[in-house]
Amino acid sequence: DGGITQSPKYLFRKEGQNVTLSCEQNLNHDAMYWYRQDPGQGLRLIYYSQIVNDFQKGDIAEGYSVSREKKESFPLTVTSAQKNPTAFYLCASSGRPGAVAGELFFGEGSRLTVL
Amino acid sequence: ELKVEQNPLFLSMQEGKNYTIYCNYSTTSDRLYWYRQDPGKSLESLFVLLSNGAVKQEGRLMASLDTKARLSTLHITAAVHDLSATYFCAVDIMNRDDKIIFGKGTRLHILP
Numbered sequence: 001d002g003g004i005t006q007s008p009k010y011l012f013r014k015e016g017q018n019v020t021l022s023c024e025q026n027l028n029h030d031a032m033y034w035y036r037q038d039p040g041q042g043l044r045l046i047y048y049s050q051i052v053n054d055f056q057k058g059d060i061a062e063g064y065s066v067s068r069e070k071k072e073s074f075p076l077t078v079t080s081a082q083k084n085p086t087a088f089y090l091c092a093s094s095g096r097p098g099a100v101a102g103e104l105f106f107g108e109g110s111r112l113t114v115l
Numbered sequence: 116e117l118k119v120e121q122n123p124l125f126l127s128m129q130e131g132k133n134y135t136i137y138c139n140y141s142t143t144s145d146r147l148y149w150y151r152q153d154p155g156k157s158l159e160s161l162f163v164l165l166s167n168g169a170v171k172q173e174g175r176l177m178a179s180l181d182t183k184a185r186l187s188t189l190h191i192t193a194a195v196h197d198l199s200a201t202y203f204c205a206v207d208i209m210n211r212d213d214k215i216i217f218g219k220g221t222r223l224h225i226l227p
Contacts, residue, residue, distance in 0.1 A: 033215065035217070040222075041219065041220075042203060042217050042218055042219035042220045043158075043203065043205075043217040044217075045214065045215070045216065045217075048214065048215075056214075058214070059216075090157060090158070092158075094215075102146055102148075102207045102215065103148055103160050103163045104148070104150075104158075104160070104205070104215060105160070106157045106158045106159070107157060108156075108157050109156075109157050
């Protein structure tokens with residue numbers, strides 16, 4: 001079945017360590033997104049990518065990095081520069097950019113806790 | 116900068132009652148989406164609204180879009196406990212970058 005797979009589901013990290021969250025989709029979608037959600041809060045956009053080898057910063061990109069080397073994959077690295085990384089991270093994808101229906105399809109999320 | 120504001124942010128209501136959640140946004144767009152999130156879970160798509168005057172209905176939920184007023188509503192009819200969740204609206208910025216920005220969500224608690 002087509003969908004979006006995020007891993008790991010839960011991750012613990014010590015302060016000062018970089019971690020990479022995986023996001024893979026087999027929906028043949030062009031656009032992919034990373035959002036952060038804090039308890040009781042909405043979703044804030046970290047990075048997004050319309051096509052392979054291109055991505056843009058969202059509203060809270062500081063302390064994060066991404067790559068888009070393949071259409072199916074959009075990994076997110078949470079660097080040690082991110083001051084408050086503990087959060088729920090959601091990856092999403094959508095169809096062709098500018099298409100009539102830009103409905104997002106979400107993965108199950110990755111919950112990162114910094115100890 | 117695009118702002119997406121939902122209200123109320125928290126709503127506690129009795130089963131059987133009707134209520135409306137509002138989503139206002141600050142820039143031109145005619146693509147708006149509603150999502151549902153259960154506690155500890157990811158988001159699932161409820162409605163896609165793609166033009167002024169669009170109305171979609173699914174069960175006890177109905178969503179509408181007024182692009183001139185930059186307003187979308189999610190109406191709940193005769194609420195049942197299973198509808199307890201957090202509801203998000205999201206707006207697609209219609210430019211080259213195609214950014215999608217979410218509101219803060221409305222946490223809906225339906226009392227039996």
